Amino acid sequence: MSDTLPNFQLLRPDTIQAAVAILHDTENAKLCAGGTDLIVNMRRGLATPKALVDLTAIKEMQQITNDTEGLHIGAGVTLSELAQNTPHSAIAQAALAIAGPGHRFAATVGGNLCLDTRCQYYNQSHWWRKSNDFCLKYRGETCHVAPSGNRCRAAFTGDLAPAFLVLGAEVDIASPQGIRRIPLAELYSGDGTDYLTLADNEIVTKIHLPPGSAKSVYGKIRIRGALDFPLAGVAIAAKKSARETRFRIALTGTNSRPVLLDDPAPFTTNDSAETYFSALNKAVQKAASPQRSTITAPLYRKQSIGALAARLAQGLTND
Amino acid sequence: MKQIISLSINGKQFEDAVSDNMLLIDYLRNTRGLTGTKTGCDGGECGACTVIIDGQARPSCITLASTCHGASIETIEGQARNGILTPLQQAFHENLGTQCGFCTPGMILTAEALLRHNPDPSEDEIKQALGGNLCRCTGYVKIIKSVRTAAEANP
The missing domain is CATH 1.10.150.120 ([2Fe-2S]-binding domain)
Incomplete structure (x- = not known):
């Protein structure tokens, strides 16, 4: 017996079908791949599954393939493998900005896309949360971030999602009925508690990226430079022609879901860079909705993500 | 639930029954007595518990012992040989x-x-x-x- 973690049964299916069947038939089961976030949360008493379904034996989820329809990345690919095997700068930069090198050997693409939302009132020990009457996200009745509201304001802080969003990713979702494919943005609900649109018996199995030659970049703001979740993160893809540059921009860490902005007007040869990127900074700030979910002030996160986005976008036009 | 794991630690083969919820760090320290591996933050943030698993340096405090079946693990105890430091x-x-x-x-x-x-x-x-x-x-x-x-x- 070991009492560091609550008791659970560990199940290790080796096919997607078997994993879906276990999920469907087992009450209170949770998916686990690298476990680099889930195990920490379980130690804090934030999850007490009866069974953990370990996905790391499913070989078909660990492949990256490339064909005329684009790049197909298994959800079980580790972050260190992803960083070495993607042609997209934003994806490699986002993967390498997640946690530390040791975590990236275990943590997976699917795990980061489905990363639990975070909040200063949630990612705490049991006694800390208990002394605060818990919170709306787990076991409590009040969101301490926005007590007058009825919605959990925990922030989505996955680094990969914005990079995949600006490159037009779709995801495969396996269920007992088979596999369905949806745009990545539809994976997220926008609610801090039920932050994914997945049913209890569904698994994200693969990410598809269309072929394309857009240049891309990812940047994040964090407290501990070597290893931390984003206070705010931004991915930008740019398509350049002789007369204009078109941007796609997505954010993480600022809202309860990753946010894909409406495409801004292109930057043309007639535009003043100062005016254009100042407007882009403002548009990003408008889309970001940071709350008191971190100890860092929301206004700081809002202003800095706008400035970072403008700087990164301008950098792409100069390349 | 318990599982039998067979793994190599510092070049020696071991077979042990571990509960599903046992962390690698607890297995190394409590079952195998290899207390050179340290518990620091208890949450995967500090790296004090790092061991080498199949050639990769990974935090053992967020790794389940039973997922290390068949693995080759190196801890600090296996570095110096016959009193000679690496x-x-x-x-x-x-x-x-x-x-x-x-x-x-x-x-x-x-x-x-x-x-x-x-x-x-x-x-x-x-x-x-x-x-x-x-x-x-x-x-x-x-x-x-x-x-x-x-x-x-x-x-």
Whole structure:
């Protein structure tokens, strides 16, 4: 017996079908791949599954393939493998900005896309949360971030999602009925508690990226430079022609879901860079909705993500 | 639930029954008595618990023991042989890279995995590799110098 973690049964299916069947038939089961976030949360008493379904034996989820329809990345690919095997700068930069090198050997693409939302009132020990009457996200009745509201304001802080969003990713979702494919943005609900649109018996199995030659970049703001979740993160893809540059921009860490902005007007040869990127900074700030979910002030996160986005976008036009 | 795992630790083969919820660090420290691996933050943030699993330096406090079935694990106890320090341990000793010593097993195993993969790392590459390891004495200069010294001693 070991009492560091609550008791659970560990199940290790080796096919997607078997994993879906276990999920469907087992009450209170949770998916686990690298476990680099889930195990920490379980130690804090934030999850007490009866069974953990370990996905790391499913070989078909660990492949990256490339064909005329684009790049197909298994959800079980580790972050260190992803960083070495993607042609997209934003994806490699986002993967390498997640946690530390040791975590990236275990943590997976699917795990980061489905990363639990975070909040200063949630990612705490049991006694800390208990002394605060818990919170709306787990076991409590009040969101301490926005007590007058009825919605959990925990922030989505996955680094990969914005990079995949600006490159037009779709995801495969396996269920007992088979596999369905949806745009990545539809994976997220926008609610801090039920932050994914997945049913209890569904698994994200693969990410598809269309072929394309857009240049891309990812940047994040964090407290501990070597290893931390984003206070705010931004991915930008740019398509350049002789007369204009078109941007796609997505954010993480600022809202309860990753946010894909409406495409801004292109930057043309007639535009003043100062005016254009100042407007882009403002548009990003408008889309970001940071709350008191971190100890860092929301206004700081809002202003800095706008400035970072403008700087990164301008950098792409100069390349 | 328990499972029988068979794994290699510092070159020796072991077979043990571990409960599904047992963490690798608890298995190493409590079942195998290898207390050189340290529990620091208890949450995957500090790297004191780092061990080498199949050639990769990973935090053992967020790794389930039963997922290490068939793996080859190296801990700090397996580094020096017959009382002779490895070049990396010797470099930590000579450059005072050890300081209070609590983060040292994790630092050494992370740096050992780095040097095997990249025998001549730049200062930046050393910093990147050690990014997941915290030193509470905060004396990173001597740690980085120790890793560089070991790299230079092993051309």
